Amino acid sequence: MTRRIFAFALLLSVFWLRLGGGVAIGFQDQSEPRSATAALSHLQATQLSGVDVFVPQGELDSLIRAGGGGACASAAGIDIAQTLRVMSGASPIENPHKHALEAFSQQEELLNGRVTNEQFVDLLMFYQQYLNRKLRVEVTSAPASPYNAGGNIWDLENGPEIELGEDELTILSFTVCDDDGALIGRHFVLLKDRSDSIIHVVDPSRPTKDFSYSLRLRPGSLGLGQHVFLDQPPGAPARSRTFELNTIFTVTSEPTASISLKQITNAIDQTAEELKQTEHYLSPVEWRQRTAHAGLPGLDLPASVGGSDWPAEQMIEVFRHAGRKNLNFRDIVGGAHSRPLLQSSHPEVLNIVRQVAAGEGYIAIAITEPTAGSDVPAIQSRCHQVDGGYLLNGAKRFNARLDQASHVIIFTQSATGDKGKLSAFVVPIDAPGLTIERFDAHGLEGNSYGGLTFENLFVPEQYRIGQDGEGLKIFFKHFLYWRLMQTAAAIGTGEQALVQMAERIRKREAFGGPIGRFTHLQQEIGQHTIELRMAHTLAIEAARRLDNDDYGDETRGIICGLKAEGVEIALNASDAAMRAFGGEGYSGRVDLGDRVRDLMGLRIADGTTDVMRMEVVRQLYGEEFWEMAIEQE
Known part of the structure; x- marks a missing residue:
């Protein structure tokens, strides 16, 4: 018990120092998915740059109970999750060490080492919650593998298919025996590439280095392809240990048809914990960028603009959970003030909504004025139609989000001047002619508070929301x-x-x-x-x-x-x-x-x-x- 407590304390202190006292490192989401080869190369380069995306096996080995061997399976699990995320076009999970420890707390049997196929699949399914995708794991074993519990076995005559399929990640598990044939343990590696009989893999023990093996089939009593060995490639030094392939895990991920409320609340809890001791804890922009992979910014936006189409009834529970953490988190979920833009059919306006769904945009809304608050129709701001668009003039006061926003929605009297008719426009926050004013506020400090003035602010016609007078x-x-x-x-x-x-x-x-x-x-x-x-x-x-x-x-x-x-x-x-x-x-x-x-x-x-x-x-x-x-x- 003392050894275990010491190991946990040491491990946690090392992780804390490596993570800068718990300050998360920001990643930018990618726009395009990657192959397994490209994803692994990207992760290796990121790790070499000094940013932790892998968890080397040696940093987990001390947690495994006596006689359990090493933590290869657990290290492979988090590495697989990272690879699948990058393959899907998302950024890597931040603080991977923390999530590896969470896996231990959720599946304590991992601490025993000697992981079975079923336990390894369960581990992969644990990480599904961080992928915002549905995992499918196909397991194929050697005919006489002790790890196979009645599942699929590979072709007895031709041996297994070890391929780099499109949108697939392949994990190979092999037994390690000493020169006397005694079993030492079981190891897991991620297939990175293959050239004829030579495979290149990422090994959790040293994930930044590529390892290569030569595949060799040896006949057995059941067929010519019963045994498959991972030998040293031509020209490499000989080794005394024998590596025999026993299981192939083929993992594919698909977009989740519907994200669960539990996944969303987990994402909120996880991000809150990561940001709690940082200056970004209340920042809606930081939150939206970090949680875009989990779908938070687009939850209540249509699928056509990258959202999840959640109904209002489900969103009630999301906002309620966010409010439990902090009322400022009312701004971290959903499309928020981008939703009025859905009244437009123009591609440029809808692209702004897509930016919001992707965590790249954030919208402020400016209605209140120095002489008009609750009496919305009494606003004094004006729009005047000109060639190609409108000129806006006026002033707004007591508006939130202006310093954080990428765009702002401005309400004015309609161009026709009809009583009780307003018009609405969306403009970039840095548009020429727009000046931001800043005030102090007594609360809700996640967003700025202030106002704006606009003088002859030109807005192209396509950036009007709805028809003139429908504001x-x-x-x-x-x-x-x-x-x-x-x-x-x-x-x-x-x-x-x-x-x-x-x-x-x-x-x-x-x-x-x-x-x-x-x-x-x-x-x-x-x-x-x-x-x-x-x-x-x-x-x-x-x-x-x-x-x-x-x-x-x-x-x-x-x-x-x-x-x-x-x-x-x-x-x-x-x-x-x-x-x-x-x-x-x-x-x-x-x-x-x-x-x-x-x-x-x-x-x-x-x-x-x-x-x-x-x-x-x-x-x-x-x-x-x-x-x-x-x-x-």
């Missing part, structure tokens, strides 16, 4: 969905605050016992828990309405009410949790103060609580109530 319709449809998802994130924020509160009152002692014995604290948890559950239930109903393309008055009233009450309920829950922590709750030692400040920001952003409550009455009881409120004598 208000585009605004309301988008913000029904967006407000619902913000509410789901707020619900998650409040729920996690109550989890912390329950743990606090269970353990914190005062006046001779745990403070949980004071029932007024239990009352707060009980009340807010049920309120949040009720809000969640209503959010699911609202999401189903949107999925059925119901954007009518009742749906609008429900969602506006949810935005108001859901955020207020979450704020009350977080405030109660912060108070239960006393002075510590007001400190940076816990995140409850951040939760309160962020929720206070969200009660204003995307529709203030007071205006949302008025919208409930307007939509569910009649327009005359709204007219009463805004009527001027």
Whole structure:
């Protein structure tokens, strides 16, 4: 036991130092898939450059229990996952050592060494969650292999087919015997290339070096191709040990027809852990780049632009989980403010949405102005139609995301000047004529806060979203969905605050016992828990309405009410949790103060609580109530 604890501690300390104290190294996703040969070469070059993408076997061997041999299978597992990712066009998994250790924790039998075929396939399936793809593993064994449990055996006369198939990765397993024929162990290698009878492989023990073997068939009692040996290639020094092939694993991966919620929440949890101690923890741009391989930025976008077509009902759970971590994470999943661009059919505009789905784009939206906030039709910004497009003039205030965005959607009065008619345009954030202004904010610090001015900003006609005058319709449809998802994130924020509160009152002692014995604290948890559950239930109903393309008055009233009450309920829950922590709750030692400040920001952003409550009455009881409120004598 002491040896094992020491080995784990040593290994973890080495990994921590190698990873720069846990700071993840960024990778850029590729645009095109690669062959197994090209993928392995790319990974080898990356490893040689000083960036860890492989986990050499020697760094895991000390974890294997006495008598279990080495950790070749486990090292091969993470190397295979990396290769499959690069083959599919994704970037390598960051912090591969961490994921190798996770495999041990999930499949403790790996620590015994002497891995069976079934255990090795299970290991590959463990890594499937990091591939966003479905794996298929075909296993072919030697006729008399002790590792074969009634599976496929290779051709007895001609021996096995060892090929580099398109979109396939081949792993070879061979037994190692000493010069007396005694079994030493079993080894796994990744097939990189083949030329006639010579194969070139990547060995987990030294993954940056290519190893070559000459294939030799030896007849047995069952046929001419029963035994296959991996000899030294011509001209290489002889060796005393014998390598005999026993199993071939052929792995193919296919795009997952539907990503599971578990995969998405795992990706959120994993990325949060990787970024937690870095300056990028709240950065939506960093998050979107890192999680593009898992499909997070495009979850609720159509497949035609690289998305996954998730319905609103499923997205509720994604935003809720993101909010449990941090309310700023409301911006890390889904197409967010790129969704209005789907109202355009122009290829250049849809290409912006594709960039968002790929984690390469991020959209800000500018509606609020110095003299117009909740009264959206009263905005003063203007557009004037000119040859080939429009000139935009105006100013926006209290807009988020401008420093992070690649593009911004700007709403103006329509070119015709018709009362109550708006138009919407998407422009690059660095467009000539656009100037960003910056303000400080009290919360939601993952995004910038500020405004922008634009003077004679030229926008080509194809970058208008929808028709001239359709801006208000585009605004309301988008913000029904967006407000619902913000509410789901707020619900998650409040729920996690109550989890912390329950743990606090269970353990914190005062006046001779745990403070949980004071029932007024239990009352707060009980009340807010049920309120949040009720809000969640209503959010699911609202999401189903949107999925059925119901954007009518009742749906609008429900969602506006949810935005108001859901955020207020979450704020009350977080405030109660912060108070239960006393002075510590007001400190940076816990995140409850951040939760309160962020929720206070969200009660204003995307529709203030007071205006949302008025919208409930307007939509569910009649327009005359709204007219009463805004009527001027």
